[in-house]
Amino acid sequence: MAVITRRDFAKLAGAGAATLTLGGLLSGCANNSESEAVPTATDSGDVPNEVIVSMTPGSEPAAGFDPMVSWGCGEHVHEPLIQSTLIRTTAELAFENDLATSYECSDDGLTWTFTIRDDARFTDGEPLTARDVAFTINGIRSAAASECDLSMVREATAPDDATVVIAMEKPFNALLYTLAVVGIVPEHAYGEGYGSNPIGSGRYMLDQWDKGQQVILRANPDYYGEAPKMKRLVAVFMEEDASLAAAQSGQVDVAYTSATFAAQQPAGYDLLNCASVDSRGISLPVVPAGASKTDEKGDAVAGNDVTCDVAVRRAINYGVDRERMIDNVLNGFGTVAYSVGDGMPWSSPDMACVTDKELANKLLDEGGWTPGADGIREKDGVRASMDLYYSAGDTVRQGIAEEFSNQMKELGLEFAVKGVSWDDLYPHQFSDPVVWGWGTNSPIETYNLFYSKGSGNYACYENASTDAYLDEALGMPRVEDSFELWKKAQWDGSTGFAPQGDAPWVWFANIDHLYFAKENLRVAEQKPHPHGHGWSLVNNVDQWSWA
Template sequence: MARPRTGWLAVVSLIVGCSTGGSGSEEPTAEAPDVSTVTVAMTASSEPDTGFDPVYGWGSASHVHEPLVQSTLIKTDVDLGFENDLATDYSVSDDGMTWKFTIRDDAKFTNGNTVTAKDVAFTINEVVTNTGAVADLNKVKEATATSDTEVEIAMKQPDNTLLYTLAVLGIVPADEYGDNYGKNPIGSGRYKLESWEQGKQAIFVANPDYYGEAPKMERLVVVFMDEDAGIAAVKAGQVDVAYVSATHADQHMDGYKLFSAKTVDSRGISFPVVPEGSPKREGMDGAEHEVGNNVTSDRALRQAMNYAVDRDVLADHVLNGHGTPAYSVADGMPWASDAMKVETDVDKAKTILEDAGWAEGDDGVRVKHDGTRAEFTLVYPATDPVRQALAAEFANQMKEIGINITIEGKSWDDIYLIQTTEPVVWGWGSNSPNELYSLYHSQSTSNTAAYESNTIDEYLDKALAATDIDESNEYWQKAQWDGTTGVTPEGEATWVWLTNIDHLYFVRDNLNIGEQKPHPHGHGWSVVNNVDQWTWES
């Protein structure tokens, strides 16, 4: 969630002297005088609340990214395949209950100590046992160092998505970890944290003792500011890279190009599928919440909205072409189901409603025989103009089939209170199939639709337990639709997926930011995953 920040003028004035784009004079310049430094403007909400601590979510929170300061056991390449980082080898038992990793013996923390299996086991166990931890290791029982270079992970239940989490979980030193670690992190990654001025900026410098290829970009300055301030900093030539949303991207910036990163970052609407008064559920905030909505609990209504929405209009006009239609949380991924994709068919939507007893009322809003009107409030985060625009256009489109929607912006704190009683425009997307489990398993706290199906739970559990990736993907797909049961528009239609969002950045013309792997949900740190490979071109 975004937090109040100091004014952007103060932040920009702070970075003028260190920015690659400013010389400290009155006139900004589009040239970069320091080829070893880059300055990146990120949204204020990108600043980690608890510092650069992997246990509390640095790298491994809901917006996953590489932790930079720390090494990880495994990493992913640009095609999202797995590669070794600290690990030199790994294996999993036939029953999926034991993982074994061998780690390299030449990695050192920035305090000079060698990274050992003890540190790996400590990090994993700290996440497992710490109630404030964020990384998803809930299926891990315990990690044990069996030697200086070997560690075993015992599972509570099989989880073949474990590697995706380990690829973003930075390893911390067992003997140096404490309450202040987030402010003064010790790691073995490509960079060291040189300084952090909370609410303003963080500066990273290349780690001279890094065991891998030395970073080409020696210094990274990250300034935290709201989008408008970031755009102003671009206009002033004071930052080299700045995030911009689709609604503000079509403006020309002298000395900068618009860079579009492909993503797995979907926007969709969750609809409570049970009526009011249903048993309370634990939500994403860990609290118990009321559950149910007497309008959206009607399956025909949800199905009709899935067929009536014109996703092309949303992508082309609301996103100004900086996105694509979304049909699921996993479009384009190996675990996606083709059954989630449906074409816009307003006539079919109307027929579904009429067959289910939703008759058109005198004012154009459909009404059921019991007097229930086809109208509800759609909630979006008040600080997100893109979700607001998507909500407004969706509401406008639904008028054609007789559904009246009022949109309302709320704070995240307020959204969590109504997450299982009102439809909400959410952002989801990850390089891991575990998001399907999060959204659709009956025991998941992220299942805001309150959807429960023993059949789907069984598919999801089998998907996690499978040690063969192809077999696993088959179960992930069946969990979406097996021909008779599932969450597709033809089935329970628990969500209406709207668009996939491209991540957009203004990038200085002579800065090469390399080949970017697909960005997951969240538009902060993912862009600097490969900052060590960035270069200035003459």
């Protein structure tokens, strides 16, 4: 199996797939001879018990429905539906049991013990036991292709059928957030091809997968929990304009859309606006040019002679008008963001900074950056001019880059906007500002971006105090007790990565996730959506209903 790294997954998600035509959608949904006949709104006067949802082409899992690779627990996290998880998170992001009936962590944070329910069965009739849980966790831990990071786990063992013990390499209580999206696979039936023919114990079963077009899930009749109200979920993969056309013709029940098309609301549909932690921001390398950094692809150039000056980074954070950004780029469909986790229990109010261009100019002046003849600032022979990269084809990131560049000119900072492919973007990830999309219902995102050895530390940020706070936070036996430490990592009154501190990033907005949903469809209460416009919407599709 080929190794799929985090950056490869992002490329696949951004690249998209073949657009599904409306004719293909109709024929695909009708051609389901192996499935039970489920009446729909278009072929029966009865209240339907299926829902058809359009998703982005990148929502189709490249490796299939395999939690050992990326299904549920990869770049865009969501509940795996086909498989059960040990625990789940509620709409309020509290933990609740799924396969687990109880769990506890040792005082030193190095041992987690889960008790497993005894009434869960896989769809082939075999019982799910603690051995399957241990097999899944150990498999992810050792799989080179896995998008799920369980490197902090030493080993999972099953002393009996009802008990799983997870031994940790180091304390890492954010493990719970990961386990909430890790689907458990059967040890006896896992192998090559599992992603295309998954056996699980979750709320739904894979009924049909027409690659590049659609996926059909049907309710698992032997599910141990409350029977799903929706007996069938059809996910169709299409580009944004095709999604709009499918809603306009009434051929989907829920169609994803964006601020660009939100005003074109089709008759018979409501605009469903889901709050998100899908953040957009720009990394600002904190070290001078000439440095190097090693990631999973090898050595890369790092550093930037303009953004390495903390005065510039702070000025950018205070000088950008986020409300103007949201109005001009998102047509108002977003909320101001100052961090990658605004509104989460671990987010700090100290990350907030109101627009203050007078302060921004003062910071630049006092930092020795003086305007040149053309208005662009200079310092010690270094011109405050740099490239700003974004992934081509993403209109929102393009809009953010252009709006940001225009605003920064008012401060005497020049950003040349570069829309390039992912392959051409990544060589610049540690050396130039880049427009990124991040966000998940877990503090792991903060760790990845701001821990000195974090997998997303594109700013090359290193702060011993921040590292210490993050390590201490992850070492707390109770997740709830760690939130104040996460906040101190951001700003403890004297240091941190807040805008008044080291400011290695500038954040703009959490993008609203928008959908056209049929008026008589009752969509259950949503969790804040993470980064990615797809499967997170249907986390609780089993609770949806038709009026």
